[in-house]
Amino acid sequence: MSWRLLTGLRAGDWAVALLGLAAIVILATQAPVLTGRVVIRQAGQVFMEGDVRLNQTIRVPGPLGVTVVEFRAGRVRVAADPSPRQICVRQGWLRAGEAAVCLPNRVSVEWGQLGYDSLGY
Amino acid sequence: MTASVIELIPSEADRHIAALAAVAVGLTLIETVVPLPLPGVKPGLANIVTLIVLWRWGWRAAVWVTLLRIVAGALALGTFLTPTFILSLSGGLASLLILALAIHLPRRWFGPVSLSLLAGFAHIAAQLGVANVWLMPQVSLMGLLPIFLGAAWLTGLANGLIVAFLINPKPLV
Structure with missing residues (x-):
């Protein structure tokens, strides 16, 4: 390997390579974390545990109605909730480590990073 | 019924393209022997041939060499019309489309390394996109995009430097 090979790079090549990098x-740094368990609780009890990477829509029944939790493209949010002020819905897509709590319907969605239990690609 | 004879006379250009495609198929076969850390990450040595053809003989010749390499390589490996082949084809088509635009960049500033990097990015992004939409729609693969793009950056840079050296050789010591 010789550094002379780098003379094959023209000005624009440096720009493309550095911009690409x-x-x-x-x-x-922006990408959603690759692992992350999401725990959905209803009235304090674990309703479901899921992986953020699995696209799915979960319907959680509560005292006011059904809270809809959406998993998509490595993120999770509360898509719909019967609570009057819609706080957990307006929170939008969660980031790793965040939680959305729909208190009136007693549903919480927690994206806790519990670390790896296994990695298999 | 009279016997009909169909005679195909290959032109000089046809033979040329066939020979270059054969080199590309050879490189494709060689690199399947090399064990790699992640499925889908390959050095893409055959792209060296594509880029040299593009640089010297233009885009149409590069399309021929690439498509022949993808089909003949798949026949040789036994993956013709399998998901592997579809992924290979989608990556090849995406990089050819990018190259059709990138070849018009002024050569004074943009050499083979730029073309190689752009083609590599297009290749892996298209493959991951197809895999995400078609092969594994239940699972979000886009979180893997930075990893695959990083691999494409390394291989694109390496292949581009090789092409730059091959089309304009100079002493290395």
């Missing part, structure tokens, strides 16, 4: 680093 910067874009990848930004994507990597």
